Amino acid sequence: MVTTVYDADGNPRVIDPYLDGCPTRRILDRIGDRWTVLVVGVLGEGTARFSELKRRIDGISQKMLTQTLREMERDGLVIRTVYPEVPVRVAYALTDAGRSLRAPLKALEEWSIEHLGGVLVSQGEYDQKGAAKAG
Incomplete structure (x- = not known):
């Protein structure tokens, strides 16, 4: 689907995800990432702290969870709230845009x-064909 959007300066920009360099490709990379899918799934149930996300998403490293949350926050999918307590408490929640991703x-x-x-x-059939060709 080709459309036109306007940048912050009011200049028109043609958007077509099938064209190399289209900024929608970065968005597609973000929402197609397995960790993003799983973070949206957990946060779709409500606000969560980092440790809860880490516990609920088996196999994600601390580094990858941090990176995913930062990128999702930058993209406007997640909001990070810091509570001025001792120790500091941080919670994550989906924004309206993030919640709109839940269904798809x-x-x-x-x-x-x-x-x-x-x-x-x-996959098994394909791998057997490949093994037969190699053999």
């Missing part, structure tokens, strides 16, 4: 669960 990302999650069996069968 949940659909992808459900699709992956529903089709996992078929994908695994296809």
Whole structure:
């Protein structure tokens, strides 16, 4: 889908994600990232602290969670709230834009669960063909 948007100076800019250099590709990279999908899933249930996100998203490193949250905050998907307490408490929540991603990302999650069996069968068949060609 090709559209026109206007930058901060009022200059028109043609947006087409199929063109190299289109800024929507960076957004697609962000929302297509597995960690973003999982963070949106957890935060879709409500505000969470870093430690809770780390505990709920098995396999994510502290570094990757920090990076993902920072990028999501920069993109306007997550809001980070610091509470001036001792010790300092930090909580994360989805913004309106982040909440708008819940339904499409949940659909992808459900699709992956529903089709996992078929994908695994296809992968096995493909790998066997490759092994037969190599042998």
